[in-house]
Structures are given as C-alpha cells and as structure tokens.
Amino acid sequence: MDIDREDLITRLGGADAVARMDHEARADALEEYQSEQLEAAVAQTTKRPGGLTVEQVDAKIDTRPYRRGVGKLFVAERGTVPRLPPMPERPTLLDFFERRFVSTQHVLQSANLARRAGASEDVVLACLLHDLGQSLMRTDHGWWSAQIFEPYVSPRVTFAIRYHQALRFYADPEAGYEYPELYYQLYGVDYVPPPHVAAAYEEARRHPWYMDARLVTTNDLYAFDAQTVVTIDPFVDLIGRRFKQPIEGLGNDQSPVAHMWRTLANPDAPL
Ligand SMILES: [Fe+2]
Numbered sequence: 557m558d559i560d561r562e563d564l565i566t567r568l569g570g571a572d573a574v575a576r577m578d579h580e581a582r583a584d585a586l587e588e589y590q591s592e593q594l595e596a597a598v599a600q601t602t603k604r605p606g607g608l609t610v611e612q613v614d615a616k617i618d619t620r621p622y623r624r625g626v627g628k629l630f631v632a633e634r635g636t637v638p639r640l641p642p643m644p645e646r647p648t649l650l651d652f653f654e655r656r657f658v659s660t661q662h663v664l665q666s667a668n669l670a671r672r673a674g675a676s677e678d679v680v681l682a683c684l685l686h687d688l689g690q691s692l693m694r695t696d697h698g699w700w701s702a703q704i705f706e707p708y709v710s711p712r713v714t715f716a717i718r719y720h721q722a723l724r725f726y727a728d729p730e731a732g733y734e735y736p737e738l739y740y741q742l743y744g745v746d747y748v749p750p751p752h753v754a755a756a757y758e759e760a761r762r763h764p765w766y767m768d769a770r771l772v773t774t775n776d777l778y779a780f781d782a783q784t785v786v787t788i789d790p791f792v793d794l795i796g797r798r799f800k801q802p803i804e805g806l807g808n809d810q811s812p813v814a815h816m817w818r819t820l821a822n823p824d825a826p827l
C-alpha cells in the first residue's frame with residue numbers, strides 16, 4: 557500500500573511532532589493510518605465513501621485532551637510541544653516560516669506546483685500562504701489565514717486564501733477538482749458543509765476571481781513527493797515583490813492583526 561507521507565505527517569501534527577514520537581508510537585500511528593487507507597480503498601472499489609459517519613466523528617470529541625480546532629502551534633497531538641527558538645526583534649515573514657509556522661512543506665509544495673503550472677504570481681503567493689493560519693486556528697482556517705495576511709498582500713491574494721476553504725467542499729470537474737477522499741474521513745461520510753461555507757462557495761462561484769481561489773484548491777495537494785523537498789528559497793523574490801513587510805516587524809506594526817502575529821511569536825505566554 558502506498559503511504560501518503562505528507563498526509564500522514566500532517567495528521568500526526570507535523571514533522572517535528574513525528575520526530576519526537578518514539579518507535580512504538582510511530583508504528584502504532586502507521587498501522588492506524590494504513591487500516592484507514594485500506595478502508596478507503598475498499599470503499600472506492602465498492603463506490604461508497606469509507607470512514608465514520610458525522611455522528612461517529614462527533615462521538616470522539618470528549619475522548620481527546622484538546623479540541624480539533626486548536627492551532628497547530630499550540631498543541632502536540634502526541635508527546636509534548638517543542639521549545640521554540642526566539643524571534644528576532646523585527647520579525648519578517650521568512651522568520652515566521654523558519655521558526656513558527658507549522659506544516660510549511662505542504663504550502664511550499666502547493667506553491668511549487670502552482671508555479672510549475674504557470675499560475676499568476678498572486679495565485680502562487682496565495683498557495684504559499686493558504687493554510688498558514690492553521691498554526692493559529694484550524695477551525696475556519698481560510699478566514700483566519702486570509703485575515704492574518706490581509707494588510708500585507710493584494711486583495712486578490714486574500715480572496716483566494718479565504719475562499720479556498722469553502723471551495724474544497726465543492727467539486728469542479730472542469731477545473732480538475734474532485735471532492736477529496738480525505739474529507740470523508742476528517743468530517744464523516746455524510747457531512748454537509750454548514751450554511752456559512754455553502755454561502756461562501758456561492759459567493760465565490762459568481763465572483764470574477766473565482767479561478768484564483770479554485771487554483772489554490774487544485775494545487776492543494778495531499779500527495780507528497782518524498783524525492784522533492786521544496787525550500788522557501790525560490791519564493792524569496794516573490795515575497796519581496798508581493799508581501800508588504802512592515803519595517804517595525806510583524807507584530808510590532810499598528811495593523812489590526814498585529815496581535816495575531818504576536819500570539820504566533822509568543823505562544824507560550826500565559827495570558
Ligand atoms: Fe486549506
């Protein structure tokens with residue numbers, strides 16, 4: 557059976573979390589993952605989605621010591637959280653990439669795919685940033701991710717980031733996008749997106765920038781090419797051109813989202 561490494565690593569809380577797991581915990585996690593994948597494969601051949609129902613997913617809530625919506629920087633799903641390196645006095649986006657954001661390989665690979673497919677700079681930047689708000693909060697991550705970058709990127713980039721979350725639930729075969737198999741497992745096989753997601757989808761569908769948001773979803777890969785590790789280096793120029801880095805540093809400027817950057821910079825602050 558093929559192992560989707562990126563998907564597995566993401567589900568285990570990122571590469572750092574995996575590195576901290578002992579051998580036994582890793583073996584258990586792999587076995588659990590493989591049996592889920594097998595379920596999904598069987599479901600595929602019998603043309604029914606595999607996985608739990610919404611009710612069964614819901615029943616797991618009070619079996620965990622954390623909530624599923626918690627930002628990835630703030631919880632270790634297994635083991636303990638790592639000690640974080642200090643931030644420089646005037647932190648840049650690159651500093652957050654290197655020292656705070658979690659699951660950066662996923663967004664780097666997405667941006668790389670978009671660029672190789674000839675997408676616009678706005679779309680490549682949107683792919684590069686699209687899930688980073690999950691470090692702060694997973695619930696409604698499209699809105700969180702868009703908001704945190706809003707003062708520093710073009711409205712078109714913000715649009716693509718915000719709406720990719722809703723568009724992930726709606727297939728667009730013409731654009732080459734199908735409902736993701738993983739969502740049957742994450743949300744339950746009979747999941748129906750809530751009204752605000754359905755409304756956001758309708759709004760985006762009618763918008764002239766629809767394809768920008770759609771392209772974030774088509775480049776939002778779960779497949780992970782273990783042979784290729786994408787670094788931030790090829791995107792440094794793009795960030796320089798398209799990300800308005802505040803001179804005082806992210807978190808030190810007077811923007812309406814400065815506190816969100818400070819929260820990411822200091823996630824161990826008690827209040
Ligand atoms: Fe996303």
Ligand SMILES: [Fe+2]
Pocket residue numbers: 662686687776777
């Ligand atoms: Fe994503």
